[in-house]
Amino acid sequence: MSTTLIEMPETDSLQQEHAPLLSRAHDAIVTDAGSYAVVSDVYKQIVTRIRVVEDFFRPMKQSIDQAKKVVLDREKLVRVPLEVGRDRCNDLLVSYRQSEERQRVVAERQAREDAQLAEAEQREKLGDHRGAEQALNGQGVVSVSIPSSVPQVEGQSMRENWSADVIDLMALVRAIAAGTAPLACVEPCMPVLNGQARALKAQLNVPGVRAVNKPTLAQRR
Numbered sequence: 001m002s003t004t005l006i007e008m009p010e011t012d013s014l015q016q017e018h019a020p021l022l023s024r025a026h027d028a029i030v031t032d033a034g035s036y037a038v039v040s041d042v043y044k045q046i047v048t049r050i051r052v053v054e055d056f057f058r059p060m061k062q063s064i065d066q067a068k069k070v071v072l073d074r075e076k077l078v079r080v081p082l083e084v085g086r087d088r089c090n091d092l093l094v095s096y097r098q099s100e101e102r103q104r105v106v107a108e109r110q111a112r113e114d115a116q117l118a119e120a121e122q123r124e125k126l127g128d129h130r131g132a133e134q135a136l137n138g139q140g141v142v143s144v145s146i147p148s149s150v151p152q153v154e155g156q157s158m159r160e161n162w163s164a165d166v167i168d169l170m171a172l173v174r175a176i177a178a179g180t181a182p183l184a185c186v187e188p189c190m191p192v193l194n195g196q197a198r199a200l201k202a203q204l205n206v207p208g209v210r211a212v213n214k215p216t217l218a219q220r221r
Helices: 012-027 033-125 129-136 169-178 190-203
Strands: none
Touching: 012 033, 033 129
16 A cells, blocks of 8 residues: 655744844734834735645645545544444344343342242241241342353453433423533534524624624735
């Protein structure tokens, strides 16, 4: 399998070209209309340089994105069938384990009850009424345990895998408001809130949320 290394682009010339501009931006001070115009010109030049840098790297990034997509598609082609097979085997094994465990629990309970009853009857015959009562209450000397019939496979075990399923979002919201569920259960959907802020601006009226305006310059091409 061949491996293609990504050739690192030479950026020294780019950095050298805009170094004087960055120095001007670093030392910039706006105190009057004249200095405002000077800094505006520096801002304009920096925006232009940013576009130059973006144009310089765009073909390389597009090439990387395409190469990554090809690799991910190939990986998916090979991996997904394996995952399907793994999941099917997992479901079969877990289902068998659960079925066997249910049967084992029922059988063990029945065997325990039979043993307790037999011990109680034996103690009654011996005149040990208190011992008979203890035996029936599960406090006798007889202990019954039925081992699992599921084969032990080296390196394999079944573990619990719990997850949460939100079945009533409003009920969860009410619980958070009432303090019976932690606030960490939810987080604000910023794309929605930001969209409303852009649309409503200062008229945004959502409890617990404020509209924030951070002006920025826009430079036309």
